[in-house]
Amino acid sequence: METSALAPIIDKNSTKALIVQVLSEKPLLTLKELHAQLEKQKQLSYQATHKAVNEMIIEGILLKRDDKKYEINKAWATQLEEIAKLLQKNSKSKDYVQIYVYETFEKFVTGIIRLVHDAPNPKKLPGVCITKHAWPPIGLSKQDYELLLELLTQTEYYDISTKDTPLGKAFAKTLEKMGKNVIVGSKITSPLDFICTGNDVFEVVFEESVQKELDRIFNQYKTLDENAINDVLQNIITKPTQIKIIHTNSENYAQKLRKKILKEFEKNNKKEGD
Template identity: 25%
Template sequence: MVLGLVIPNNTNSSSKDLVINVLSDEWPLSAKEIFDRVKRRSTVVLSYQAIHKVIKSLEANKILVKDGPKYLINIDWADNIYGFAQSLKTNLLSRKQVFPLTKELIFSSVYEVDQFLVGLGKSLNAGPSDNFALHWHHLWIPLFFSKDTYKEMKNLIIGANYYCVSPSDTPIDRWCLAFWKKLGVNEKIGVKWTYGIDMLIFKDIIVQVFYPPEIKMEIDKVYASTNDPSKLNIEEFFKTVFEKKTRIPVLITHNEAVAKELFEQTKSLFGK
């Protein structure tokens, strides 16, 4: 997954962006040197352990490379960012919109997928009259409102016209369903008509998320064994499943005819 573009010298940036900002000014640096410089730039308190974890994550994603005991930005990643920025600038100046018919992305956790979906939702600038269809194997957004990503998901959903269906019907799904119904969101659970793939449909866009079987099994296990959602250890569930490292392909397709048919079939389940 390509890291979001960095805003130079912004003290409110994420810890990842701050690490990259530091290394764009001075390199190579040890983990301790990076931490010292990030701490001076950040408006929030960050621990050495947290920054070290960020550094190792950036190294694992080939954004940083090691030079002996020190770190610097991977020139190949910098080239990719430069190429993307140049292409974006050209398209913006020409007012040209570029939509490849099919694009595959790979994410390393369920949480990363959810963060991507929030970013996508924001970029679509959907309003109250815009229609979305969602097919998801379980409902979980209301479980995690302690995290900004899911608060943003909520705002996106109530700000547009959503039709969401799920084949599952567990106490947690029913609890989430009750939450959405209070807000007037079109949600149905226990719907056997689904394609077996988690997907979002908007206008001509179809986003398909292919969660690996082991992740789906872990989620199913928690949902099946939880009779009282109020007793669910939400933080533990999130940490062990939603942040678990894995490989999740996401396929984005642009096909107006197929998207329209999928949306209409989903809407028909609500008698509309």
């Protein structure tokens, strides 16, 4: 399922929002203790509480400790803070922010390809992208692959993968064949992966579990062999997760990011020329 909303990611009137509120005020509650607190504010069954909590664990919002007590996932809270800052920043201008949520990496890749493909770029400004690890272009449908090739011919794209790994370089070769300019290994930093085209910026928030799997796979394999591909398919592409795309339309923000990436490519080209 793909969803989009201006904010919040959790409906403020939902049971899940109430659970977050309760655990924010009283961290580390058992399911029984949590349900008792919820009942003071809302009439619901124990089964409904249990179901909501289980869903929130899958979504990466809550963590269950060994002592069977629940707490808010700090990584999720940090991601929300980043989103809130973007919303606050853009609410002061004519820019806008929209959030999309995807249930698998496969659906995320389809979504990001179509969003970027459809984003207007009448001036044919260079597209720029930064990722910790290259997003594996594995398992694409024929339609998505053709859309990807099409968007890469619309303008020049400059892609930086900050982590220098052999597998990252293997993916880079694939992307270069598709038309991207790629740097693997860079000291440039970004709190979130992003791709920018025209005045549109698409920033990506991965669950911590996805990022850990990407780290493991990119550090474990040296080449894009059958084992690596199967590992990516099983533990990244099709595995249930929650990936958010934060879509910001802002000329100033896009220009700032574009300048940052293109400057890095200029420095890299000078090094290669020396």
